[in-house]
């Protein structure tokens with residue numbers, strides 16, 4: 232990610248269609264919990280879409296449905312026109328915690344999806360090495376997760392998701408556990424990576440600023456049951472820099488989105 236020249240080939244970003252999707256969880260006491268209520272959404276190939284919403288509104292649920300990790304209750308989800316019924320091979324996922332296996336080296340962690348899919352390790356090694364270089368971790372292939380900082384571990388998790396060349400990258404609060412400075416660097420690096428790779432990204436965050444900085448479109452979800460309350464296209468030139476945060480347009484987008492939370496009583500107006 233440090234090298235602006237694309238170290239990875241550009242990918243075919245996939246389209247995502249979420250059609251009238253409802254998710255009901257059956258709780259242990261026998262009652263039902265409506266987590267998502269008739270969500271409709273079409274994402275164009277190569278778009279960067281961020282979802283913000285109050286805690287518990289169903290953001291992670293939506294992501295897990297798109298990832299094929301849980302079934303929808305009604306409606307359907309299509310990736311490049313193909314209905315999602317199980318984890319899709321074109322999809323990579325990055326969670327808030329890096330979920331690296333502590334007994335495996337950095338390289339062996341990155342190679343995990345390649346092994347699971349039964350692909351030939353040697354076909355993906357050069358790519359994994361280029362990815363490590365791109366995220367500033369050249370020379371760390373033989374280290375163990377315990378030897379890395381939180382930010383470094385999350386970079387490895389991103390490499391692990393990217394090594395399988397996903398047309399769709401799903402990110403659930405990927406920088407939520409990082410300190411503010413590391414987070415800022417990771418956000419800038421993610422933008423650079425996405426500009427060079429060109430895949431579709433669905434990114435969940437609690438931060439309105441992070442969403443406006445990164446996304447082509449910001450979706451605001453209502454408190455549970457989650458629905459899309461606002462779908463705002465962010466028309467700010469790329470690459471965006473942290474200086475753009477003080478631009479009038481940036482501030483206007485932030486205020487509009489914040490206004491939705493205030494109207495819902497999620498944020499106070501002070």
Ligand SMILES: Nc1ncnc2c1ncn2[C@@H]1O[C@H](COP(=O)(O)OP(=O)(O)OP(=O)(O)O)[C@@H](O)[C@H]1O
Pocket residue numbers: 256257258264266284285286287288289290291292293455
């Ligand atoms: N496996 C599950 N079984 C039962 N209820 C669940 C399950 N997963 C999530 N829920 C419930 O569904 C609702 C939505 O949860 P979800 O984790 O999707 O929200 P979220 O917006 O990602 O929250 P946060 O921002 O706090 O991570 C919550 O009320 C949660 O308790």
